[in-house]
Amino acid sequence: MNKQELTAMVAEILGQMGLPEPMVKGSDYKPSNPGPEPKDNGFREGDFVPDVTALDLRKLYLQENAADKEGFARLKMKTPARLGSGRAGPRYKTLTMLRFRADHAAAQDAVFSQVAEDFAEKNGLIPLKTRCKDKEEYLTRPDLGRVLDEDSEKKLKSAVSSAPRVQIVVGDGLSSAAIGANAMDCMAAIKDGLKVRGIDTGKAVFIRYCRVGAGDAVGDVTGCELVCVLVGERPGLVTDKSMSAYITYKPHTGVSESARTVVSNIHAQGTPAVEAGAHIAELIETILRKKVSGVELHLEGAK
Amino acid sequence: MAERLCSVGLDVGTTSTQLVVSELTVENQASSFAVPQLQITGRQLRHQSEVYLTPLIGTGLVDGTGIREIVEKEYHRAGISPADVDTGAVIITGETSRRENARQVLDALSAFAGEFVVATAGPHLESVLAAKGAGATDFSEKTGKKVLHMDIGGGTSNLALVENGNVMSTACLNVGGRLVKFDEQDQITYVSPVLKELCKLNVGETASPDVLRPVAKVLVEALEMAAGLREVTPLLEQLSTREAGDAPEPPESAVVVSFSGGVADCIETVRDWREFGDLGPILGEEIGKSRLCRGEYRLGDHTIRATVIGAGCHSVRLSGSTVFCRNASLPLKNLPVAQVTSREQELAPEELAQLVEKRLSQQDTDSVLALPGFSSPEYDRVVALAEGLSRGFGGRPVYVALEQDMAKALGQAMALRLPKDTSFVCMDSLKLQQGSYLDIGEPVGPALPVVIKTLVLSANG
Numbered sequence: 001m002n003k004q005e006l007t008a009m010v011a012e013i014l015g016q017m018g019l020p021e022p023m024v025k026g027s028d029y030k031p032s033n034p035g036p037e038p039k040d041n042g043f044r045e046g047d048f049v050p051d052v053t054a055l056d057l058r059k060l061y062l063q064e065n066a067a068d069k070e071g072f073a074r075l076k077m078k079t080p081a082r083l084g085s086g087r088a089g090p091r092y093k094t095l096t097m098l099r100f101r102a103d104h105a106a107a108q109d110a111v112f113s114q115v116a117e118d119f120a121e122k123n124g125l126i127p128l129k130t131r132c133k134d135k136e137e138y139l140t141r142p143d144l145g146r147v148l149d150e151d152s153e154k155k156l157k158s159a160v161s162s163a164p165r166v167q168i169v170v171g172d173g174l175s176s177a178a179i180g181a182n183a184m185d186c187m188a189a190i191k192d193g194l195k196v197r198g199i200d201t202g203k204a205v206f207i208r209y210c211r212v213g214a215g216d217a218v219g220d221v222t223g224c225e226l227v228c229v230l231v232g233e234r235p236g237l238v239t240d241k242s243m244s245a246y247i248t249y250k251p252h253t254g255v256s257e258s259a260r261t262v263v264s265n266i267h268a269q270g271t272p273a274v275e276a277g278a279h280i281a282e283l284i285e286t287i288l289r290k291k292v293s294g295v296e297l298h299l300e301g302a303k
Numbered sequence: 304m305a306e307r308l309c310s311v312g313l314d315v316g317t318t319s320t321q322l323v324v325s326e327l328t329v330e331n332q333a334s335s336f337a338v339p340q341l342q343i344t345g346r347q348l349r350h351q352s353e354v355y356l357t358p359l360i361g362t363g364l365v366d367g368t369g370i371r372e373i374v375e376k377e378y379h380r381a382g383i384s385p386a387d388v389d390t391g392a393v394i395i396t397g398e399t400s401r402r403e404n405a406r407q408v409l410d411a412l413s414a415f416a417g418e419f420v421v422a423t424a425g426p427h428l429e430s431v432l433a434a435k436g437a438g439a440t441d442f443s444e445k446t447g448k449k450v451l452h453m454d455i456g457g458g459t460s461n462l463a464l465v466e467n468g469n470v471m472s473t474a475c476l477n478v479g480g481r482l483v484k485f486d487e488q489d490q491i492t493y494v495s496p497v498l499k500e501l502c503k504l505n506v507g508e509t510a511s512p513d514v515l516r517p518v519a520k521v522l523v524e525a526l527e528m529a530a531g532l533r534e535v536t537p538l539l540e541q542l543s544t545r546e547a548g549d550a551p552e553p554p555e556s557a558v559v560v561s562f563s564g565g566v567a568d569c570i571e572t573v574r575d576w577r578e579f580g581d582l583g584p585i586l587g588e589e590i591g592k593s594r595l596c597r598g599e600y601r602l603g604d605h606t607i608r609a610t611v612i613g614a615g616c617h618s619v620r621l622s623g624s625t626v627f628c629r630n631a632s633l634p635l636k637n638l639p640v641a642q643v644t645s646r647e648q649e650l651a652p653e654e655l656a657q658l659v660e661k662r663l664s665q666q667d668t669d670s671v672l673a674l675p676g677f678s679s680p681e682y683d684r685v686v687a688l689a690e691g692l693s694r695g696f697g698g699r700p701v702y703v704a705l706e707q708d709m710a711k712a713l714g715q716a717m718a719l720r721l722p723k724d725t726s727f728v729c730m731d732s733l734k735l736q737q738g739s740y741l742d743i744g745e746p747v748g749p750a751l752p753v754v755i756k757t758l759v760l761s762a763n764g
Contacts, residue, residue: 272679275710
């Protein structure tokens with residue numbers, strides 16, 4: 001068998017296997033909320049190796065022979081940074097290394113995994129898509145992630161009879177895990193908050209392969225007065241589930257980025273999704289009243 | 304953008320009355336891309352009054368008019384008017400902390416009310432304020448050391464055990480500088496009844512260091528016991544004040560002892576034993592020689608003014624910055640706390656409503672319902688809680704305080720279920736205990752300033 005034949009055979013086998021399925025789907029990706037409470041050493045009932053991702057980094061102090069262990073531990077409770085990890089010769093300890101790789105993997109998975117196929121349907125959202133074909137194109141062509149594809153544009157046009165005041169958009173962005181964990185709870189709180197204040201919202205939409213700018217395209221089609229885009233943030237090593245809300249008054253393609261009001265860091269360890277939603281509802285009311293968003297709103301507030 | 308609050312503290316004690324004016328700085332600590340997080344970032348003393356003798360009518364009854372004159376005079380000196388005052392606390396301490404006195408002071412200061420918060424301090428609040436005013440809590444937070452703070456005043460010593468900046472427990476002992484008084488001819492004019500079984504001093508006898516020192520030694524022994532530095536004898540129980548409940552529990556491990564109160568000024572500085580016509584200088588000297596000062600100890604940043612500074616600078620705290628507030632006429636004062644436990648808040652809406660109704664009907668005034676809440680809950684959970692709570696209040700004004708950050712979400716969900724004109728406040732980041740009382744001030748930015756009190760006038764008291 002020569003090299004060419006070998007390559008062909010490998011290609012054939014891969015073809016038979018089909019495209020690799022993502023290990024985890026975005027919406028059911030829950031690495032840091034896994035069943036029964038692990039004990040302090042990371043072991044759960046029935047485990048034979050500890051789950052390194054279950055350990056609370058703020059409590060993990062690995063430095064040996066510390067001069068003031070309690071003092072360092074106290075400071076460490078204030079930050080999720082990987083401090084006081086000790087060393088094995090010139091290298092990380094095994095636990096530090098494993099945890100770093102696990103968190104890094106979770107962050108990558110959050111980017112590359114998909115929000116579940118039935119996410120929009122299950123939650124009563126209008127399912128839309130940008131012009132990106134797949135995740136790879138989404139990552140390499142930010143411009144396409146800001147424009148709705150033709151089908152979606154039509155679908156949205158026919159679904160909207162009159163221009164809503166407030167249009168809520170849920171978009172996968174760079175973390176499907178963030179959307180699965182936060183979007184619907186946050187949206188429910190926004191909707192109730194707006195209801196209390198007598199503000200109508202149109203039917204919410206879900207956009208696959210969504211950049212923040214896709215909300216502007218939705219504005220073009222629906223003619224809404226304000227768009228609120230709930231989008232997955234670029235994941236980091238602290239959490240892969242952080243979501244942001246970008247609120248734009250009078251959204252339209254080409255609107256300046258400075259016109260966006262942002263509420264970021266929405267996740268269980270940051271601002272809880274429901275509380276952020278309630279805050280966003282109040283913010284929306286303010287923006288509608290003052291008829292500006294983004295930097296202008298800040299300047300308005302400073303007056 | 305910092306907001307500034309003018310805060311006044313007034314301490315009406317057994318012997319002395321003092322007032323401080325301070326400026327609190329409130330700032331949003333979150334980035335402009337996140338949900339706001341207001342915090343008190345600065346506390347600066349603007350004005351300290353002289354130490355006045357507490358104006359009394361007869362024995363033990365505070366002269367309200369006298370108090371008002373002091374406040375008027377000191378406002379004038381500080382260059383402020385009642386309208387400038389955003390918040391503050393009056394605390395009435397020691398033997399004067401009787402209900403009729405609190406009422407007197409309250410009435411006398413009604414013209415100064417504004418945002419003024421009037422609190423009758425029990426020994427617990429007093430101990431907490433003294434520990435904060437003397438900087439013992441800051442010291443503990445910075446160093447991580449366990450601190451036992453002792454505010455040794457005229458009639459009593461207020462003790463507070465502090466760990467990592469938090470007051471863990473408090474106690475009060477009948478140990479103070481003015482338990483024995485004498486005149487310029489050294490003739491003893493007063494011996495406190497609490498010393499009856501502890502010494503042979505009598506009114507009319509001649510005071511001298513030799514006769515006073517044994518009394519001071521006994522009192523210091525009680526302090527040593529409270530600090531875990533001497534084996535506990537019935538003496539500790541004997542000198543514990545009644546209203547503070549049990550005798551102090553000595554700390555299990557070594558602590559840094561911290562001092563404030565008038566007597567603290569006599570620990571390191573040698574004073575003439577006659578200077579104040581009381582036991583103070585000798586008591587201070589004996590403390591300096593005792594086991595209390597053999598290990599690490601510190602004198603407070605403020606000594607005689609620790610409690611009033613605590614009242615002026617540390618009595619107010621802020622709720623979380625996402626709250627829900629509608630139709631409530633703030634400030635609200637003296638709301639008793641009714642509690643729902645973490646287990647009870649999980650009940651189904653109907654059962655929860657019944658429980659809440661029962662808890663609230665046990666109080667004879669409007670009260671605040673305190674519950675732990677849930678950490679980052681699902682919205683369904685919020686709705687279920689809103690359902691149960693709003694039914695449970697049944698037409699009463701609705702005041703809710705949660706520990707977990709979820710008040711705005713719960714508040715708006717409840718608002719959808721309550722009549723539109725209900726007086727309604729829902730706030731979080733507050734841990735309240737059954738038996739305490741809450742004052743809520745007017746909003747500072749998006750947050751609400753609150754004062755948590757452990758002992759207070761009842762509304763009809």
